[in-house]
Amino acid sequence: DVIVLRHPQPGAAKKAASICAKPVLNAGDGTGEHPTQALLDVFTIREEIGTVNGLVITMGKLMASVFYEVSTRTNCSFSAAMQRLGGSVVSMDTVSSSVKKGESFEDSMIMMSTYADVIVLRHPQPGAAKKAASICAKPVLNAGDGTGEHPTQALLDVFTIREEIGTVNGLVITMVGDLKHGRTVHSLAKLLTLYNVQLRYVSPAGLSMPQSVIDFVKSCQVSQSVYGSLEEALPGTDVLYVTRIQKERFESELEYKKCCGKFVVTPQLMTKAKQKMIVMHPLPRLDEILTDFDTDPRAAYFRQAENGVYIRMAVLSLTLGKTSSHVGQL
Ligand code: CP
Numbered sequence: 001d002v003i004v005l006r007h008p009q010p011g012a013a014k015k016a017a018s019i020c021a022k023p024v025l026n027a028g029d030g031t032g033e034h035p036t037q038a039l040l041d042v043f044t045i046r047e048e049i050g051t052v053n054g055l056v057i058t059m060g061k062l063m064a065s066v067f068y069e070v071s072t073r074t075n076c077s078f079s080a081a082m083q084r085l086g087g088s089v090v091s092m093d094t095v096s097s098s099v100k101k102g103e104s105f106e107d108s109m110i111m112m113s114t115y116a117d118v119i120v121l122r123h124p125q126p127g128a129a130k131k132a133a134s135i136c137a138k139p140v141l142n143a144g145d146g147t148g149e150h151p152t153q154a155l156l157d158v159f160t161i162r163e164e165i166g167t168v169n170g171l172v173i174t175m176v177g178d179l180k181h182g183r184t185v186h187s188l189a190k191l192l193t194l195y196n197v198q199l200r201y202v203s204p205a206g207l208s209m210p211q212s213v214i215d216f217v218k219s220c221q222v223s224q225s226v227y228g229s230l231e232e233a234l235p236g237t238d239v240l241y242v243t244r245i246q247k248e249r250f251e252s253e254l255e256y257k258k259c260c261g262k263f264v265v266t267p268q269l270m271t272k273a274k275q276k277m278i279v280m281h282p283l284p285r286l287d288e289i290l291t292d293f294d295t296d297p298r299a300a301y302f303r304q305a306e307n308g309v310y311i312r313m314a315v316l317s318l319t320l321g322k323t324s325s326h327v328g329q330l
Pocket of ligand 1: 072073144150282284
């Protein structure tokens, strides 16, 4: 009833269709066309990314990955995202660049904005991304600015909650660990004010959520409470968001050690938690979640990290889509 034809001659399928009384499907005609391949390609893009519109513009685009602080997930997932979108990446860090020779932040940013279409910046100084954005002619994406913010992490965190639980509204979200220095919880708490949630905070003495974040959350009429222990906060919790004690932000090893090991997620502790809940962590983890817990279905942190690629693909697409001046040429 139907003929599927592959032939070395361009136009062969068309010729066959003119001869045959039955439909002819072109399965590749030499150097001509391969239409069903194109259909499955577009289907794949829609399945993987959710849309085709706005994506193709990243082909031929260049992302500058500028990391003044170390990173595994943010650096590599941004690079993977850009390359999966058909773009490419140049990288700069403080070890192999002229930062070593004393080149200023401002000059380095100007250079990167002349090379690339978008700059992804991690820096130890809060406000560094905002400063770079005021210098650069190209968009700057904040990949973490010291103890400030980590906005793309917050986006992937909320995406993960939606993927895992199906909704964000109505949830009790408990943040535990170094809430003072942890930029991920600063951005996440702010982003969660867009939803109807209850926030609980658990931290060692001296590492509580900054007053500026508490004031922001309060101004949005979102419920927030401080708990003294995980055992108290855990019952009723839908999302336990664990963070590392950030050694690199402490004045001394002694001060850091005083704060370690206070709140540790163990399989035994998690018997007190709901069966239908998730444990998240922006990673890297040290000893705040025992590896024994990794096989528990509630352990969502590696799935969370994988979501970083998809979210950063979306962020890059939106950013380059809005700023592209070369769409017509591609
Ligand atoms: N979550 C996160 O920012 O991890 P990295 O420091 O490895 O990028």
